[in-house]
Amino acid sequence: MAVIELKNVKKVYGKGNAQVEALKNINFKADKGEVVLIMGPSGAGKSTFLTIAGSLQKPTSGEVLINGEDISNFSAKKRNELRLNRIGFVLQAYNLVPFLTVEEQFTLVDKVKKQNNLSRDELNDLLKQLGITDLVKKYPSELSGGQQQRAAIARALYANPEILLADEPTASLDTKNVEEVGQLFKDLAKKRDKAVMLVTHDPRLEKYADHIYEMMDGQMTQKK
Amino acid sequence: MFLAIKEIKHEKLRYGLIILMIFLISYLIFMLSSLAVGLASENTQAIYSWDTQKVVLNKNSNVIMTQSVLTKKDLKNAKIGKSEAYVGQLGMVVKHKNRDTVSAQFLGIKKDQFIYKEQKLASGRKAKNSDEVTVDSSFKNKGYKLGDKIKLNGSSQKYKIVGFVNNAKINIAPIVYGSLSTWKKMRMAAPNVVTSAIISKNGDYKFNHRNAKTYPINKFISKLPGYTAQNMTFELMIGFLFVISLIIIAVFLYILTMQKMHNFTVMCAQGIPSKTLVGATVSQSIILVAIGVIIGLILMWITSAALPATVPMSFTPTIMISGTVGMLVMGVIGSLIPIRSILKVDPAKAIGE
Numbered sequence: 118m119a120v121i122e123l124k125n126v127k128k129v130y131g132k133g134n135a136q137v138e139a140l141k142n143i144n145f146k147a148d149k150g151e152v153v154l155i156m157g158p159s160g161a162g163k164s165t166f167l168t169i170a171g172s173l174q175k176p177t178s179g180e181v182l183i184n185g186e187d188i189s190n191f192s193a194k195k196r197n198e199l200r201l202n203r204i205g206f207v208l209q210a211y212n213l214v215p216f217l218t219v220e221e222q223f224t225l226v227d228k229v230k231k232q233n234n235l236s237r238d239e240l241n242d243l244l245k246q247l248g249i250t251d252l253v254k255k256y257p258s259e260l261s262g263g264q265q266q267r268a269a270i271a272r273a274l275y276a277n278p279e280i281l282l283a284d285e286p287t288a289s290l291d292t293k294n295v296e297e298v299g300q301l302f303k304d305l306a307k308k309r310d311k312a313v314m315l316v317t318h319d320p321r322l323e324k325y326a327d328h329i330y331e332m333m334d335g336q337m338t339q340k341k
Numbered sequence: 342m343f344l345a346i347k348e349i350k351h352e353k354l355r356y357g358l359i360i361l362m363i364f365l366i367s368y369l370i371f372m373l374s375s376l377a378v379g380l381a382s383e384n385t386q387a388i389y390s391w392d393t394q395k396v397v398l399n400k401n402s403n404v405i406m407t408q409s410v411l412t413k414k415d416l417k418n419a420k421i422g423k424s425e426a427y428v429g430q431l432g433m434v435v436k437h438k439n440r441d442t443v444s445a446q447f448l449g450i451k452k453d454q455f456i457y458k459e460q461k462l463a464s465g466r467k468a469k470n471s472d473e474v475t476v477d478s479s480f481k482n483k484g485y486k487l488g489d490k491i492k493l494n495g496s497s498q499k500y501k502i503v504g505f506v507n508n509a510k511i512n513i514a515p516i517v518y519g520s521l522s523t524w525k526k527m528r529m530a531a532p533n534v535v536t537s538a539i540i541s542k543n544g545d546y547k548f549n550h551r552n553a554k555t556y557p558i559n560k561f562i563s564k565l566p567g568y569t570a571q572n573m574t575f576e577l578m579i580g581f582l583f584v585i586s587l588i589i590i591a592v593f594l595y596i597l598t599m600q601k602m603h604n605f606t607v608m609c610a611q612g613i614p615s616k617t618l619v620g621a622t623v624s625q626s627i628i629l630v631a632i633g634v635i636i637g638l639i640l641m642w643i644t645s646a647a648l649p650a651t652v653p654m655s656f657t658p659t660i661m662i663s664g665t666v667g668m669l670v671m672g673v674i675g676s677l678i679p680i681r682s683i684l685k686v687d688p689a690k691a692i693g694e
Contacts, residue, residue, distance in 0.1 A: 164692045173610055173689040194614075200688075201612025208691055212607040214344075216351035225608075228343050229617055256351070273611075284692050 118185050119146035120279050120312045121170060126179030126189075128165050128335075139165040141335040143179070147312045149279060152303050152325055155316045156340075157332035163316045164284065166332065170314065171204055171282045172196040184279070201230050205273030205311075207283035213257040213269055220253040222272045235275050247271050247301065263294045267301075274305065281305065281313045287322060299325040344617070345625035356629060359593050363633025364640075366586045367668050370579055371641040374660045377575035379653035383513040384568050387448070388540075388558070390508040391426075391456055395546045396561040397539035400554045404564035406430045407446075412533045415552045424543040426454035427536035429524035435476075435517060436492045441483045445476075446514045447493060449524025449536075456540065460518065465504030471523050475504035477515035482650050493517070493527060512565060513653065583667055590675030594626055598679035605683055610691035618683050623676045630672030634665050 128140040139162045147153045157163050168174045169181060172188055173196075181189045188199060200206070213222055226234060235243060244250045247267040257265055266286065273281055283302070287295045303325045306313040315322060323329060329341040349356045397419070402409035407430050421427075429449035436442050450456045452469075460467055463478045465487045476485065480502070485491075490499040500519065509516040525534060539548065547555050563569050598605075605618055638661060645656040 168689040168692050171610075171692075173692065174687075197609070197612050197614055197688075199612070200610065201614075204612075206610055206691070208607060208610070212691065214604055214608065216348045217344075221347060225343065225613070229613055276612075 119182075120149050120184055121314075122146040122180075122182040123166075123170060123176075124180040124182065126169060126176045126181065128162075128169060128174075129177045139335050140169065140176070143337050145170070145330060145337060147280075147314055147328070149310045149312050150306055151327040152306045152313045152315065154322055154326040154329045155314065155332060155337075156318060156320075156323075156329060158318060161332040162335040162337075163318075163332050165335075166337070167282055167284055167314075167316045171206060172199050201276060202233070203278050203280060205276060205278035205281045207266070207269050207273050207281065207286055209285045209288055213265060213272065215257055218254055218256055219249065219260075219268045219271070222268065223275045226272070226276050230276055233277050235277055240271075240275060243271055243274060246304070262289050263297075266290065266294075266298060270301070270305070274309070274311075279312060281311050283313070283315045283317075285317055285319075286315055287317060287319045292321065295319065295321045342620070342624045344621035345628055348621075349625065349628060355597075359590075359629050360633045360636070362589055362593075363586065363630055363668070363672075364636040366582055366589070367634045367637030367664060368640055370582045370586075370664050370668070371637055371656065371660060372644070372654075373575055373579050373582070374664055375641070375645060375654045375656040377572060377579070378657060378660060379655035380513060380575075381568070381572055382655050383510045383653050384565050384571075385562055386508045386510040387516055388511065388562065390461070391459075391540055392542045393540050393558050393561075394544040395541040395555050395557060397541070397546075397548050397553050397555045398537070398561075400552055404556055404561060405566065406537050406561075407432060409537045410530065410534050411536050411538070411553055412531075413535055414533065415550050416535055416539075418550070419539060419548045419553075421454075421539065422543075423455060425539050425541045425546065426456040427451055427521055427538070428456065428540050429521050429528065429537045430511075431524055431528050431537075432512075432514070433494045433517070433527065435480075436495065437485065437489055440485055440489070443480065443483055443485075444514055445517050446511050447517045447519060447524060447527060448511070449519055449521035451521050455542065457518075460504075461507045463505040463507050465502070468503055468519060471520040472498070472500055473503045474500045474517050474519040474523075475506050475509075476502055476517050477509035478505045478507055479510070479515045479650070481505055491517075496527070583671055586668060587671040587675050590626060590630065590672050591678045594622065594676050595679045595682075598622060598682055602682065602686070605686050606688060606691045609686045610688040615684055615686075618686075619680050622680060622683060623673060626672040626676030627669060630668050634668045638665070 123143050123145040126140055126143040130137045130139055155163055155166060169176050176189050180187050183203060217225060247270060249264060249267045252260060252264055260268060287298055290298060299322050302313050305311055330337050331340050398404060398409040399411055431447045433445060433447045434442060435445045468475050485502060487502055489502045492499055549555060641656060645654055648654055
């Protein structure tokens with residue numbers, strides 16, 4: 118069973134003449150241990166896809182299944198719980214809480230999610246893998262773009278989610294860093310058994326993907 | 342609480358300025374409240390020290406003791422028991438050749454009645470003869486001593502201070518306790534005049550006559566010259582300060598919340614519950630107010646200790662507690678205003694930002 122599956126998902130914004138169909142009958146699935154790329158130009162519907170797959174908003178119609186359970190009609194509170202427990206986000210601008218050190222970003226997760234977070238040893242392993250062990254006492258403003266990106270990944274994984282969603286994770290990285298981040302996502306999928314979904318228009322990430330979907334005008338087609 | 346404390350510690354200048362504002366407001370509230378209570382106390386100290394429940398005055402005195410005169414005829418049927426005492430009040434000037442001149446209130450009392458018997462002396466003894474007086478302790482601050490011979494209203498007669506009395510102020514003036522006969526003499530009253538008022542400790546005491554009426558203590562106090570106007574002025578100022586503090590807290594927190602909306606959106610997208618974000622905002626407000634108020638309390642305590650005793654300031658535990666609670670309530674109410682915005686955060690907006 119796919120860890121995440123979208124069946125005939127539609128998303129319509131606006132009403133009447135202002136109506137826009139952002140997603141048209143999307144069918145998609147991803148398994149643990151896979152890196153799936155969702156590519157496409159700006160305005161193709163990638164972000165809308167990510168918000169629905171990540172349970173940030175409800176689809177207009179269709180089903181969104183997480184481990185076989187339809188979450189498309191979950192209340193805001195249940196969707197919140199789902200995101201906290203089972204979905205990790207790495208957002209475009211890294212989006213660390215600016216007044217918390219890297220270490221405190223994990224403490225915040227501990228405050229709201231008491232169980233099934235990474236153990237101290239697991240966290241240390243992850244930080245080592247990400248190469249940010251020495252940066253835990255620093256605030257986001259004291260980190261470089263690449264370091265912030267890694268810290269954001271560590272925070273997303275700290276809650277031990279099954280699914281990791283990343284929005285344009287290489288948007289502001291140079292080629293060397295893109296290679297490192299691409300390999301990192303691949304390692305996270307394989308070694309930590311996560312379903313990693315990357316929404317990007319960066320072709321440099323293609324070589325790390327198990328599957329590639331292309332979005333155009335709200336429609337999705339599988340390329341690989 | 343975690344988010345609130347971490348943010349305050351990280352943004353020291355920003356939150357320091359808010360704390361400064363709250364401290365200044367709370368300091369002003371404590372200062373005005375202390376002055377209000379201090380002045381009110383100096384209006385009524387003596388009345389409360391007698392444990393007064395009822396006051397009998399001349400019906401035409403407009404409930405003001407200095408304007409009241411009760412004659413033998415008026416009091417013919419009045420029952421004067423252990424809980425009742427005559428008081429003759431007269432405003433006067435106290436002079437001594439080597440001391441500051443003091444505006445005071447002379448109260449003539451009878452030796453066989455409870456006000457004389459229950460006088461609480463700070464030092465010295467009670468007056469035994471009509472040429473002896475006891476005076477409020479504040480006379481000591483103006484250099485008066487036991488044994489000083491004072492003149493009242495410039496009369497040639499001298500009166501010896503034989504005791505200092507605690508809590509002896511009325512109408513914001515220190516009291517000179519003397520005999521009722523001295524009061525009659527000073528007032529140049531007709532022979533049939535007995536007293537200005539009957540003070541009763543008995544809540545059920547009642548004596549009504551064609552010329553006399555019994556008033557409850559609250560009515561009597563509210564009619565003290567300037568008392569109600571003065572208290573209402575202070576209450577109005579303190580009330581406005583609370584409202585101003587509410588507005589400042591609400592506006593600051595609203596602006597800060599709007600500035601942090603991006604953070605709230607991201608945290609909401611990551612599944613941080615709304616109650617955590619709301620809790621952080623409310624607790625942040627409580628922390629800011631608590632720190633501001635504590636600094637205000639400390640400075641107010643130093644101020645009240647440093648000010649001379651002549652300043653009618655009474656910084657009581659009641660003021661401390663009510664001021665602190667009032668400010669905290671304002672802080673919580675102020676923090677509720679930006680909460681609506683937090684609850685309406687759309688986590689989907691975190692994508693693509």
